[in-house]
Amino acid sequence: MMQHRALLHTICYRSGAPFQTNAVLPEITVDIRPAAALPYFTITQTDGKTALRYELARHDRVYGLGEQLGGLNKRGKMYRTYNTDISPHQPHIETLYGSHPFLFITGERGFGFFLDYPSEMMFDISHTHKDILEITIPSQDFDLYLFDVSEPKQIVREYLTLTGSPYIPPKWAFGYQQCRYSYPDAETVQAIATKFRELDIPCDAIGMDIDYMVNYKVFTLDDDKFPKFAEFVAQMKTNGFRLVPILDAGVKVEPGYAIYDEGKANDYFCKDEQGEDFVAAVWPGLCHFPDFLREEVRAWWGKQYRFFTDQGIEGFWNDMNEPAIFYVPEKMKQAREKIYAILSKDDIGRELTEVGDTMELFNRREYFKAFSQRADDGRVVNHDAVHNLYAFDMTRGTAEQLKLAMPGTRYFLLSRGSYAGLHRFSGIWTGDNSSWWEHLEVNIHMLISLNFAGFFYTGADTGGFGAEVSPELMIRWMQLGMFSPLFRNHTWYGSRQQEPWSFDPETTAILRDVLRLRYAMIPYAYSEYMRAVRELRPFIAPLFFEFSGERSQQVEDQFLYGESLMIAPVYTPNARGRFVHLPESRWLRWNASRCEDRAMTVMQPDDYYVSADIHEVPMFLRENRLCVLAEPMSHVHEQPIRKLTVLGFVTNAAEFVYYEDDGASYGYRDGQCAELTIRARKTAAGIEVSCEKCEHGYALQISELACEFYDEHGKQFRSSVTL
């Protein structure tokens, strides 16, 4: 069997006849061995189930699982992989919208593994037993890919070689997005857009949540709310705003409604136990669910997006695709009867808790066992057995067809549900969090964990979806959102307005500065993002990916943002500073507040309490690294970037590769891009800078560099370069 070159350490341990998920790239071939040969784990298979047990050393750390709550080190909690629409995200919740069963262990022995199995698995990571990792799979059919190397960076690289290179969105998607459930009509959207420009607050996109539809029917648009939509879209775009509509997976049962009629006529829907189209309720009421497991259904579905792309839309968010199910009629009937029986008594005490339990109708496991799908090979499979693929296949279908619908233009796509490998097609957002400080902290952990799993383009609802944000939490969350590739402010209809001007004037001013700094950093972020994709290493990485010291292994609340910067977000209320760990090298502290002002301080490796007043973000430039800043713009493509400021902490020699492409097409795949290698070297005379341009079918737009370097004494050296 052919061995893929980059996968020298990956072996697939196969048990039974696993369902082929497509998480792994079809062109990849790896050695396949029987699961019984799996090293490290004790494997027990009885009653059609599998238990994998691994004894952890006292200080081993376990990472991975992508979109999950809890710490970055996953020890101490019970996790599940079963895509679920659930909110609020209380700390004990075991599974969210996506399943990413890729983990790695570091410590006494290091290795990683990807459990390619598309349904529920339990990961008891030191929850029941302090030093035991126990994985339970309700099946004996699965693939376990073992990455038998100890270096986390290399483990991630092998995983991404196996599952594919991360999604690259259009460059405007590195801008800021404003959203709310829902801006009710075009007039409101227009007013929001106008306000951004009036207040000189950068923004590139506005989200359209479910209320734009007619009765929540997917691929419809309410003309009363959004008249002359194509014109409106064009006009918004002229002003630098993309509109991003939401799409739901369920199709309302309603003869005469085109999507329903087509799906019905072509037999595209999932089947219930009687072989009828499966019925369950979501927002529009009773729905059918497209069987995305089939190629023809994916293609049909994906083609529907032309309804929007034909009107100028370039971006979408696929929602409710775990899938979310409110209830199925039969269960509702049972619940109704049980509730009637209890409630018709006149004296109910403790039994009342039963009513509550009975009414917990959302997303019951039994619904997912009550319908089937058909694989492309014709096999009929129970949905439950492939549950975690539903969003994967919906979004795969969307992506494939968007590529065709938008030739030469990168599509923007988010999915709420996901499975390992979806990172090739789309970004994800992390669902319905709450305006809790705790969720700001979780956001940090998730960003890092999702980067491990290849979801470089991701972000949380900045400011929080549920509950009520305070001005200070909004500021601190925007200061983190600033470093999320997906930077979207979104909230629930029941909560206060969260647009940057919805608080007091000082908060507006601080948020404007945050957003201006975000935009100023896009050239750095985009360069580093593209490099991370090329090199298959996390764009946002924990300290232990770069530093080997014992203390660096423990830090969960700081991260590397690209290779030059380390960020220490503030995630507690009323803070005027925070503790940071500065590992191994020296660091140039940069308490960023405005892109125009910088007070830089050289710091030695150690633990510190650093100040961080409400307008300040503790950022640190690594020794002998550079980063670049542009002038902020109102939106990403407002005008070409001609001039960059190069910031550097140069005690010896540093290099940065600035990357540029058109930000819109797939030209970069054919090498239509340009690189500018900027080199700085400390000499007796000062800090010398040299540049090397490399253009391939794309002309670099930068013509000027303003260099601002600091040496180990904090001495500043300024120079400029004309290219």
Added chain:
Amino acid sequence: MMQHRALLHTICYRSGAPFQTNAVLPEITVDIRPAAALPYFTITQTDGKTALRYELARHDRVYGLGEQLGGLNKRGKMYRTYNTDISPHQPHIETLYGSHPFLFITGERGFGFFLDYPSEMMFDISHTHKDILEITIPSQDFDLYLFDVSEPKQIVREYLTLTGSPYIPPKWAFGYQQCRYSYPDAETVQAIATKFRELDIPCDAIGMDIDYMVNYKVFTLDDDKFPKFAEFVAQMKTNGFRLVPILDAGVKVEPGYAIYDEGKANDYFCKDEQGEDFVAAVWPGLCHFPDFLREEVRAWWGKQYRFFTDQGIEGFWNDMNEPAIFYVPEKMKQAREKIYAILSKDDIGRELTEVGDTMELFNRREYFKAFSQRADDGRVVNHDAVHNLYAFDMTRGTAEQLKLAMPGTRYFLLSRGSYAGLHRFSGIWTGDNSSWWEHLEVNIHMLISLNFAGFFYTGADTGGFGAEVSPELMIRWMQLGMFSPLFRNHTWYGSRQQEPWSFDPETTAILRDVLRLRYAMIPYAYSEYMRAVRELRPFIAPLFFEFSGERSQQVEDQFLYGESLMIAPVYTPNARGRFVHLPESRWLRWNASRCEDRAMTVMQPDDYYVSADIHEVPMFLRENRLCVLAEPMSHVHEQPIRKLTVLGFVTNAAEFVYYEDDGASYGYRDGQCAELTIRARKTAAGIEVSCEKCEHGYALQISELACEFYDEHGKQFRSSVTL
């Protein structure tokens, strides 16, 4: 008008004709001025409502509100005072079981105030507006006591002078208590007790949750589950265990049930709008609610505890006394009809959320407006207007009668609901938290905040009530519980066992060490507790009560435990250490793990990352302070303490007053106690120790001191003293 001597800075600003809550001691008289004369605040009164607005300086800090979620500094959140049975304690929750409207501000201007108003008030503390504190009172009848001094310690002293000296429980209540909802019968309780003794794990009490009753009827005991109860209680006590039954506020409507019949016959229950006994459901089903506002009802209720005290019981926990209400029949009928109407449709989409909302029947505000109480002066008041007094008066009645039922023996009493001033009669526990790391952190803040409000005897359900604890969370929480005067492990019937031996053997061993150290520290804790009560200053205090440095003002996750020790609990998963701030003086670091071993290190004031492996608790002994340790015992009164180890960090001179009384009676009030003043002084020759005994009608039981002192170089000096 007479001015109480200790209250030179307290003035009562009165608006209208406030309901007299009894939060303030009846013997206290203070200057009363019209609310219009209130300084600092802008007061607006319209439509029968009052708004108090205070402009905060950017870095002002706001403390207080007792039992509330959020940070120690309350800025950034919306709070309410309306006693509510609510769980889980999600971060945005605005009110819990107790209302303690005592706050203070420090920063540019410092002062404190107690808003004596027994119903809902809103405290918008920098939530809506970053720099505004806005209090909304739905009334114009209230007393605002202004403590016009800037020193927090003095503000707390004035508040406690006004509202009374904190509750002193029997000394056994400083031991450990094991609880679970529920240990089903005597046999199980016996087995738990036996296990503690077998494993040599100290314990003094076992809680009895609601299932011991007959059909949840208050003041009943199921003889099948607990046969020969008096004998059982006696036998348990012989072995060093107190049993602590729970009592609920609602009285089941059931003719023939003595409590119901008596209450009915004497017209003791709250009245609905038709003048009938108010009916609402709780655990037993439909209930009446004693009108605790009336002296005769309180006395009647309090006398019922004799059912238990006659059988040897010495301690109780009053539950469901906010009061909690599951539903009222009329509302249930309406809800039932609405639900029937929605659920009888066959196609429900978004409407389903209405069903959920309709079924949120628990503790609706309208219930509390639907019944009335009668004040002692005969006035009929709507319950809602005095809602926050219900638990206060129930527990007042309990306390008053327990004093009579247990002459010469201190009663043990906890209440879930509370109002300002209840701290005179009883301790409180902080209700139904969850096994979340977040709630371990909240526990730290609440301990400190409740100490401000005089609730020195308090603690959380250690290990967490809801959700599932992990072994590591159990260990870390027990390491905090160790410093809670009320140290009780309690959990819900749906969660795993939480007794110290319910995990792995290493966890059992660590928890045994934690409990042994707790018991070893009781002589120190009891001495400091009694002194804190005497001096009216928090037993558990934040750093800024003792240290004036800028950094000390910000620390919310460390506390002073008595005057000699500072504790820095670990409250994050997988930690091998934590950051600490060591203020102003030098500190002797003592990573406590077992009471037998100590490795002491001298540390200079600064910020540090200190190690704290899973079995270690970062503790710090303050410069020129002493503390005492005894040999651990299996329960508090196992044997008299004859010997103490004196630990000291002595760079100049230090003094500690060890306090002793019988731990059981009220003799201490008449001075039947003994003090041993231990003095250490550094001289050229070493560290000299001297003692001074002071006995009043009580003979000190200590006869020997083993001194272990350290100087600023970490040099150890050992000596012993025979008394």
